[in-house]
Amino acid sequence: MSKYLPTYLSKEDNLSAEEAQAIHDQTGRVLEANVVPFLAKAQRIMGSAFLEWRGEGKYILTPDGTKFFDCVGAGGVFGLGFAHPDIVEAVTLQARRGGLATRAGFIPGQAELAEKLLSLTPKSLQYVYYGNSGTEAVEAAIKMARVATGKKKLIGTHLGYHGMSVATISLSGIGMWRDGIGPYLEGTQLVTHGSLAALEEVVDSDTAAVVLEPIQWASGCKVVDKDYFKGVKALCEKHGAMLILDEVQTGLGRTGKVFAMEHWDVEPDLLCVGKVLSGGMVPISAVVYNQRVHKGERMRPLFNNSSFGGNPLACAAGITTLNLLSDRYFQRAEKLGDLLGESFEEIKSKFPEHVAGYHGLGLMRCLEFSNPLYGAVFAEWLRRDESIITAAMGHIPQFVRISPPFICEDEDIVALKESCLRVIGELAKYTPQELFSDFNKTLQKVQVELAKPIEDQEGALA
Incomplete structure (x- = not known):
């Protein structure tokens, strides 16, 4: 192996929890200090940060082997998944x-x-x-x-x-x-x-x-x-x-x-x-x-x-x-898109007070929530509890973008629907006021951290 390779490529695909955490922390420190300060800091404080170590099929994997089902794909890049x-x-x-x-x-x-x-x-x-x-x-x-x-x-x-x-x-x-x-x-x-x-x-x-x-x-x-x-x-x-x-x-x-x-x-x-x-x-x-x-x-x-x-x-x-x-994926995407549309119709029918509708065609879809806070919380809880990556739109957070890759099986779309139903069912236990109170506490932590001088911020490079 060349001595000139990037340090991370000299590591194995799967690492111990301790080594994975050390790489995660070091990566986060540099990103906060020098690359994407606001985003990296917000993700750390909100507990949503993870290390995107490698991709395999429809999954993003962390160094310790945790899998996330990718349903946003950098705005649609990964139609054929990762590392086909x-x-x-x-x-x-x-x-x-x-x-x-x-x-x-x-x-x-x-x-x-x-x-x-x-x-x-x-x-x-x-x-x-x-x-x-x-x-x-x-x-x-x-x-x-x-x-x-x-x-x-x-x-x-x-x-x-x-x-x-x-x-x-x-x-x-x-x-x-x-x-x-x-x-x-x-x-x-x-x-x-x-x-x-x-x-x-x-x-x-x-x-x-x-x-x-x-x-x-x-x-x-x-x-x-x-x-x-x-x-x-x-x-x-x-x-x-x-x-x-x-x-x-x-x-x-x-x-x-x-x-x-x-x-x-x-x-x-x-x-x-x-x-x-x-x-x-x-x-x-x-x-x-x-x-x-x-x-x-x-x-x-x-x-x-x-x-x-x-x-x-x-x-x-x-x-x-x-x-x-x-050869096969144009036809596959069409079939999966129909199945995703049917799944969203079922989600809407089961939670009409929370889901205002759904939009899009094929595998390019958005769920629309009746309250912007529902959308933001839904996307975060879907990641936290179901290991599924979606995107609540920052300027219109009531819309959550859900776009699986073309390589999925029918069972993946069914499982995605069931995950969405579980998360919305949990979300429905809370009033918007309760959700806002919890969300606002985290947001205030981010704002306090960002208001500090750079040298005093937690995680900043020396």
Whole structure:
């Protein structure tokens, strides 16, 4: 074993409780002091911190062997779970040949991956750009739309999410990420998602593109009317604007279709994909686009450029992922999504006072609670008592995102339903006032700790 490996990789997969705790504490100290001070400190004080040591199938495992069933997957990355053996094999073989590329020559993986992506998208989409993240894909798409149309105006939505750059946040409307980073990208405007009338008021001859998610996973997974996207497309065509669909989270099986746009039978000018495409192994994203967009960029072949985009490692992971999805997991995701929807219907019927509803399609779902505190407590107790990882949305905590991987068995969805029922049954024993009192005590501990000078904070590095 090389003496230059990271310290943690020199350790065994399974450790004693004492050694696991020592690594957990040291990791937490550094994260609190130097990386994510607020989050790491809050997790420690609230008792929700754990060490994400390795992944195996649908589980995250700690060094002492504790398993957590992953039902959020970094916003949908782990459709095929963790460390899928076929993807590990592909990436390992490519790494032996070389991980990245000079980009001076042809890269076979880029060509093969493009062919496979284009075989899954509408025939009107003929070209592929590779990036490394959803943010990068949406950035590239809006640049292409502006160049192709010669216009500047861009329309996003109030509760949309398209990434973490200034440009993509300018098209996103979630305050916890948006507030304080202005001035925003010139020419951007936000409307209500799902309202064609709102779009009709702002889309005009100066509009370069309308940027939409088919389903807003970060904001409750509500599904828009069946005629909405056809109306948006017609509006874009009327004014010469591009339609950009951000399917970074919804694409490649997550909603029960290969792409969520199939639910509305609409074809965008530019389609952004990512997350699942990585196979949970190597970051990659892509923009798939049509001839009209290509005409605008054809004399500027490097105006969208990336040192790491479309690298051989990422392409190897992406190709293997698409092969696996096409072989069996697209169909599997659709079946599991139906089962998850039925499970949520049962949960709602048994606890109508606590569960206001559920939203989404396929394996992209949110439970909506009647009280925001119920959602926050439910997600935490599900982790604490049932070892299931979900996500209560910080800006709208009454919505809890629950999105299992495609590799699940039917029994896993049934077990997930039973876990949810047990946790809500326990939650129902308390009034909102009692839950708030308990929650507020913990929150006050976090606030007191954060108010201390850095050198006095518990756990701070010397």
